[in-house]
Amino acid sequence: MPGRLAPSIRPRDAGPLLRGPHSGAAVAPLAAALADLVVDALLREVMLTPKPGLVDRRNTGSHRDMDVATFEASAAALRPGFAGFVTLGAGIAPLPPEAVLECARPVGLACERAMLAATGGVNTHKGSIFAFGLLLTAVGRLWAAGLPVDADAVCDEVARIAAGLVARELRRPGEPRTAGERLFRRHGLTGARGEAESGFATVRYRALPVLERALAEGRDTDTALAAAFLHLLAHNADTNLAARGGIGGLGFARAAAVRLLQAGGVDAADYAARLCALDDAFIARNLSPGGSADLLAVAWTLHRLPFVLRDGPPARTW
Numbered sequence: 001m002p003g004r005l006a007p008s009i010r011p012r013d014a015g016p017l018l019r020g021p022h023s024g025a026a027v028a029p030l031a032a033a034l035a036d037l038v039v040d041a042l043l044r045e046v047m048l049t050p051k052p053g054l055v056d057r058r059n060t061g062s063h064r065d066m067d068v069a070t071f072e073a074s075a076a077a078l079r080p081g082f083a084g085f086v087t088l089g090a091g092i093a094p095l096p097p098e099a100v101l102e103c104a105r106p107v108g109l110a111c112e113r114a115m116l117a118a119t120g121g122v123n124t125h126k127g128s129i130f131a132f133g134l135l136l137t138a139v140g141r142l143w144a145a146g147l148p149v150d151a152d153a154v155c156d157e158v159a160r161i162a163a164g165l166v167a168r169e170l171r172r173p174g175e176p177r178t179a180g181e182r183l184f185r186r187h188g189l190t191g192a193r194g195e196a197e198s199g200f201a202t203v204r205y206r207a208l209p210v211l212e213r214a215l216a217e218g219r220d221t222d223t224a225l226a227a228a229f230l231h232l233l234a235h236n237a238d239t240n241l242a243a244r245g246g247i248g249g250l251g252f253a254r255a256a257a258v259r260l261l262q263a264g265g266v267d268a269a270d271y272a273a274r275l276c277a278l279d280d281a282f283i284a285r286n287l288s289p290g291g292s293a294d295l296l297a298v299a300w301t302l303h304r305l306p307f308v309l310r311d312g313p314p315a316r317t318w
């Protein structure tokens with residue numbers, strides 16, 4: 001696995017955002033800055049073009065009910081909820097990790113309602129709400145406890161919060177109610193819950209190192225994000241691909257990504273053309289790697305986290 005290059009900022013060398021409640025700091029500026037960061041990550045993800053089967057600036061991928069504008073409206077509507085997760089996390093820092101999900105779920109469900117209201121009922125960011133709900137609540141807890149806040153610490157805290165989720169929600173008896181539950185029964189895919197329970201292992205050990213290495217090599221942001229996305233496509237067991245194309249659809253997508261990586265990935269001379277051809281192939285099969293899109297935004301957020309804590313929120317581009 002590629003090595004980690006993520007910068008690590010400890011409370012002692014961080015900017016004002018990381019001075020925790022012990023120094024009398026309020027959580028609101030931190031919550032606002034992190035909500036801006038996540039909205040920025042969601043917008044970077046949707047704008048990244050081309051992305052096979054997904055909504056981007058080239059087309060709406062395998063989707064007929066949403067476009068870039070739908071994602072922009074959805075991301076903006078989620079901003080208050082994202083800040084709410086950080087505030088919640090800070091407020092419940094003394095609780096044991098196993099008590100956190102129950103407290104975060106109402107905020108997550110309110111986010112889902114805000115998303116559906118903003119998009120006219122379209123599911124743009126359900127997976128993102130879940131992933132960022134955990135991530136932001138984890139950051140709030142670490143901050144309030146005066147602990148280091150970096151990618152590793154946040155992923156570890158997410159793993160503690162999500163411990164046992166697959167067993168509790170996917171292994172229980174009764175009729176499966178969601179695509180995720182059905183796919184677990186049929187194929188053992190653990191989807192968004194499994195990724196959370198692993199502490200975002202696919203992001204932490206696959207996408208983030210690739211993203212940070214590409215940036216360290218001087219690649220522009222979109223090329224680095226594209227490189228990370230290809231690794232996610234190759235390694236993530238995305239239940240969205242399986243829900244739409246069956247286990248064969250998931251296998252098709254992963255094998256295609258592996259072939260592209262073997263051909264040099266973003267370094268291949270005809271990389272953009274290959275990716276556009278893959279976009280067309282995904283659309284022909286109605287495939288959409290929505291889970292990997294979510295994880296790309298998680299990777300960008302984890303990468304930028306130390307910088308935001310040190311320097312303040314990203315410049316608003318929306």
Ligand SMILES: CC(C)(COP(=O)(O)OP(=O)(O)OC[C@H]1O[C@@H](n2cnc3c(N)ncnc32)[C@H](O[C@H]2O[C@H](COP(=O)(O)OP(=O)(O)OP(=O)(O)O)[C@@H](O)[C@H]2O)[C@@H]1O)[C@@H](O)C(=O)NCCC(=O)NCCS
Nearest residue numbers: 108123125126127128133134178180191192195239290291
């Ligand atoms: C835990 C929940 C997320 C439960 O959801 P479900 O049982 O459905 O579980 P999953 O199948 O695992 O996936 C849910 C969404 O997560 C994304 N995802 C898929 N695979 C992965 C993965 N390996 N790692 C991480 N994330 C993954 C994915 O979301 C994206 O795709 C969605 C768009 O797809 P589309 O095909 O258009 O969707 P549909 O409308 O369903 O289908 P069509 O009709 O169009 O064909 C979009 O949402 C992306 O974000 C999966 O869809 C969760 O719902 C839950 O518990 N919620 C409660 C509230 C809450 O969030 N609480 C959290 C507090 S921290």
Ligand SMILES: Nc1ncnc2[nH]cnc12
Nearest residue numbers: 046054055124290293294
């Ligand atoms: N760009 C995108 N297109 C389709 N589904 C998505 N889910 C998250 N991001 C997406």
